[in-house]
Amino acid sequence: MQYVKIKDAIVEQIDAGMLSPREKLPAERKLAETFDTTRVTLREALSLLESEGRIYREDRRGWFISPEPLRYDPTQTLNFTNMALEQGRKPKTELVSAKSILANKQAANLLELKPFSDVYQVNRVRYLDERPVVYVTNYIRPDIFPKLLDHDLANSLTDIYREHYGMVYQSIRYRISTSSLIGLQAQALRATSGTPAMVVERVNYNQHGLLIDCDIEYWRHDAISIESVANLTR
């Protein structure tokens, strides 16, 4: 298994500090030559490194060393922005689209809506240190947040909820799984189809136990580490 050896050789280079986070690896053809192999085999080694979260790929731009992942606690309502700042990272949020739509299957399912309900759909891309790391889709009940789309949605939704509607999260149901980036999500994150992803789905309830919104997050899998504490009550 040549590709495992190549992978190990590159890991060694990274761990020895020869390659720093965000730095670009040499061209695939160069690397293939260095390890005296073909591009196919070399790419197998790179894919392995990618799935271990040591490197990542930007579509047609090449391979880069992964920085430290963001520590993310799904049980905190802490903003993405504040979370990033607390960890010494530079956050940025870009609004992709915000509109009122007829609930699709996913939204209807998560928000427990009747057929043909309207929902707000907000799509955003979030950056860490100029790198796009997560594609977030929010579905929001318009009966609870009328005229939500009039606000600046590049800011924190939870801030808007609190400041303009007096509503805060009380309880959060979340689901974490893995998948891969495809199509729109992939493009927005500058990834190629098939890039491994961590998927976080959250359904949020307010202080009265009312289901108010949900979000589906597609993370580049190397950019996130989910960490939390649970206190057992029995």
Added chain:
Amino acid sequence: MQYVKIKDAIVEQIDAGMLSPREKLPAERKLAETFDTTRVTLREALSLLESEGRIYREDRRGWFISPEPLRYDPTQTLNFTNMALEQGRKPKTELVSAKSILANKQAANLLELKPFSDVYQVNRVRYLDERPVVYVTNYIRPDIFPKLLDHDLANSLTDIYREHYGMVYQSIRYRISTSSLIGLQAQALRATSGTPAMVVERVNYNQHGLLIDCDIEYWRHDAISIESVANLTR
């Protein structure tokens, strides 16, 4: 992007019920011929399906349709066994090894041990419906659980803790990330090097806030969906 189309075609077959969970796909060479392409391209499509969690691979045995994932709540102490049974699955646990070792870096780190401490290391493989889905390593403090290795470790550790030492979990710190299976873990799960994995690390504290053990779980990523509820206290 031919391989995306091939992937979609196979997904369609699965969704239409032409292929059932645990069923083996046709041989790669057959599939390649069916889609009028080469094995390399076909395998790209299969890898995509794998990373989406729709199919999985058993080393040298072929590709199979993924069953429903197990719903797993890291904030519950519920046994693997009971969790599986509750969800109508057939669990099995196999002891790989159990011994006292000099703490390695990982164990020392998670258990906050002094250098040269002894720890119990227990390795187990867990099955769902005869399929190996997770490789678990436990590190346990021997000062808290003397003679632990005398018990039958193919059973639930938490049961042993409770029944023989009067100790239960009170609080759990956990971390979830993705990586890939390699070496021992891969072999034990009948996987090839590079198979995507979900990694769950847990550090467990007893009813007095004392750190008592930790476990590192390598899941076949298609076999698990992490689901939980968090109640915010502020």
Added chain:
DNA sequence: GAGTGGTCTAGACCACGGA
């Protein structure tokens, strides 16, 4: 415009699984 990554072809050999 040169170089790069994305994708694909058409083979090959080997070791292992399963009959």
Added chain:
DNA sequence: CCGTGGTCTAGACCACTCA
């Protein structure tokens, strides 16, 4: 022992990035 999957070779063309 046959067929299969695991691995690898040695190319090719195209579209895109970036200098």
